[in-house]
Amino acid sequence: MHGTRPCPYSPSASSSVAKLAVLASGNGSNFEAVAEAVNRSRHDISCLLSDNPEAFALSRARRFGIPALVVPYANRSREEAEEEILRVLDNYRVDFIALAGFMRLLTPRLLDAYPESIVNIHPSLLPKYPGTRAIQDSYASGDRELGITIHYVDYGLDTGPVILQKSFCRDGRESLEEMEARIHALEHRYYPETLIRIMDAREEKGDGL
Numbered sequence: 001m002h003g004t005r006p007c008p009y010s011p012s013a014s015s016s017v018a019k020l021a022v023l024a025s026g027n028g029s030n031f032e033a034v035a036e037a038v039n040r041s042r043h044d045i046s047c048l049l050s051d052n053p054e055a056f057a058l059s060r061a062r063r064f065g066i067p068a069l070v071v072p073y074a075n076r077s078r079e080e081a082e083e084e085i086l087r088v089l090d091n092y093r094v095d096f097i098a099l100a101g102f103m104r105l106l107t108p109r110l111l112d113a114y115p116e117s118i119v120n121i122h123p124s125l126l127p128k129y130p131g132t133r134a135i136q137d138s139y140a141s142g143d144r145e146l147g148i149t150i151h152y153v154d155y156g157l158d159t160g161p162v163i164l165q166k167s168f169c170r171d172g173r174e175s176l177e178e179m180e181a182r183i184h185a186l187e188h189r190y191y192p193e194t195l196i197r198i199m200d201a202r203e204e205k206g207d208g209l
């Protein structure tokens with residue numbers, strides 16, 4: 001995704017429906033895929049939040065003209081950091097939150113403030129291989145079928161209700177890098193369209209937007 005030309009950021013109060021915030025800690029390739037798709041939809045990306053001042057996701061957001069904010073977690077409690085996140089989300093009137101490689105667990109305080117409105121992308125077929133080493137664990141497994149999971153976030157680690165899973169079969173000869181590329185290709189294709197579908201559906205039901 002890196003190197004593609006960003007769509008101009010053009011939130012419009014009249015045609016936009018849902019406001020999405022993305023939380024990312026690192027590279028941000030999923031953030032970029034989501035930003036490109038949401039910018040072409042009737043919804044808006046309000047901001048990118050990161051716990052990591054070095055996250056490349058922040059540069060991607062700035063290239064798109066999307067507000068990019070760092071919320072430090074160092075030297076304070078997770079609850080204090082989350083209070084700051086909540087203030088930002090409130091300021092931007094955010095309706096939905098997409099986690100895209102956000103390496104922090106959310107507390108019930110934040111989760112309860114956005115019921116059924118926080119979605120995560122995970123690079124394995126959950127419940128297999130939760131946690132931060134999902135790609136390596138999948139690769140090291142003997143599993144022939146590998147894939148991704150898009151799910152709502154609940155109090156557990158990668159345990160929330162599954163929205164969508166997509167898989168592929170490997171032949172066993174792929175390198176870790178090749179397998180990782182196939183996983184990311186699935187993520188970049190399905191995460192943006194799933195988020196937009198959820199925001200569309202929520203708006204059609206008139207739920208909370």
Ligand code: GRF
Pocket residue numbers: 024026027028029030031100101102121122123187
């Ligand atoms: C992705 O593999 C995602 O599934 C996982 O973290 C990775 C983030 O990659 N949660 P990127 O920062 O979006 O490139």
